[in-house]
Amino acid sequence: MKKTAFFVGTIIKFSFQRTLLFSVFFTLLSIFSTPCFAQSFFSKLFKSDGTRQKSMYEKHSDISFGIGTANYYGDLAPYNRPIKSTLQNFSWNVGVDFTRHFTPHFSGRASLTWVRLTGDDNKFEGIASLEQLYMRNAHFRNDVKELALTGIYNLIPESRSYRNRPKINPYLLAGIAVFHHNPRAKVPTNYAGSEASPGEWVSLQPLNTEGQGLPGYGDQPYNLVNANVHFGGGVNYKLNRNWDLGVEVGVRYTFSDYLDDVGGYFAKKSDLAAFNSLSAVMGHRENEKIAAWTGREREAFARAYYVTKVDPAFSDPNRFPLESFPELDGTIGGVRNSSSRLNDMYVLTRFKIIYHIAPSIKCPVIR
Numbered sequence: 001m002k003k004t005a006f007f008v009g010t011i012i013k014f015s016f017q018r019t020l021l022f023s024v025f026f027t028l029l030s031i032f033s034t035p036c037f038a039q040s041f042f043s044k045l046f047k048s049d050g051t052r053q054k055s056m057y058e059k060h061s062d063i064s065f066g067i068g069t070a071n072y073y074g075d076l077a078p079y080n081r082p083i084k085s086t087l088q089n090f091s092w093n094v095g096v097d098f099t100r101h102f103t104p105h106f107s108g109r110a111s112l113t114w115v116r117l118t119g120d121d122n123k124f125e126g127i128a129s130l131e132q133l134y135m136r137n138a139h140f141r142n143d144v145k146e147l148a149l150t151g152i153y154n155l156i157p158e159s160r161s162y163r164n165r166p167k168i169n170p171y172l173l174a175g176i177a178v179f180h181h182n183p184r185a186k187v188p189t190n191y192a193g194s195e196a197s198p199g200e201w202v203s204l205q206p207l208n209t210e211g212q213g214l215p216g217y218g219d220q221p222y223n224l225v226n227a228n229v230h231f232g233g234g235v236n237y238k239l240n241r242n243w244d245l246g247v248e249v250g251v252r253y254t255f256s257d258y259l260d261d262v263g264g265y266f267a268k269k270s271d272l273a274a275f276n277s278l279s280a281v282m283g284h285r286e287n288e289k290i291a292a293w294t295g296r297e298r299e300a301f302a303r304a305y306y307v308t309k310v311d312p313a314f315s316d317p318n319r320f321p322l323e324s325f326p327e328l329d330g331t332i333g334g335v336r337n338s339s340s341r342l343n344d345m346y347v348l349t350r351f352k353i354i355y356h357i358a359p360s361i362k363c364p365v366i367r
Helices: 001-030 035-045 082-087 129-135 269-275 277-283 299-309
Strands: 060-073 091-101 105-118 139-154 168-180 184-186 201-203 223-239 241-255 345-357
Touching: 060 082, 060 105, 060 241, 091 345, 105 345, 129 168, 129 299, 139 223, 168 241, 269 277
Parallel strands: none
Antiparallel strands: 060 091, 060 345, 091 105, 105 139, 139 168, 139 184, 168 223, 184 201, 223 241, 241 345
């Protein structure tokens, strides 16, 4: 009895599905066979002789120049305080773009950008819970040269001719880039070594400030050529037939944690000194009396920090001058890296002037 019921149910179900399938098929067939629909739809795809219809869109290119701001986020500008990290790390960027418009919605762009990124731990002075960042006393300046390939989607489709493009054209973007960078920092004002002069900006990667490549340290020196993925958006405003003004914001998330030369643990100062005396000085800046970049006095805060974290006896400057304080090593104030889960990132805001290049006119062949 159960087998019979199952068999009958299967037949009914199959019959229903077949009926539904044929109903959908004939409905679509009737729509596509309607003269008005067929004429309007297929005429866009094929000519009367059966060959495929060419797109009516006029492909063209534009070139633009832009300048704007740059903001770095990483170990010297924590992600967990985005507004303050943004406001304290304004720098600049300048670049040139070449864009090819393929369809009313889609374009491709190649860009060359020069970005200045900066960060300074001394901006954390007096901020509760960030004392260890102030004590780290790192700072950097990094000039990033970026070559990017970007896809662009116009939210408002362009018309057939570039001359009749929308007055206001918002768009979204995403892409990849390769870049070269070289973090630098200022030598302490009291440095007496022969490798550099006090106050000189020196490259940090060759100094292996976290012990990279030294005996007993597993990590190798970080690469100065790296990559990022980026996304963002912008809007262009048409001035006349060939010129636009634009503004754009793009987020660059990099595959490096060393745009700021900070990414891991403190190396022992003695190990760095055995490699290079300047490495020891640049890898351990916690006991500097004067901030090298800003010139501000640091001793009072540093002494109070060690009194709280290590020993109240450090309050006596006669017994314990600042130079005699122990080095930060991961047990005092934590690791050197303050955002180990995320790589470094930067955000570019750019104001652009754009010139649309008129496409070449193709004359018909005379036979």
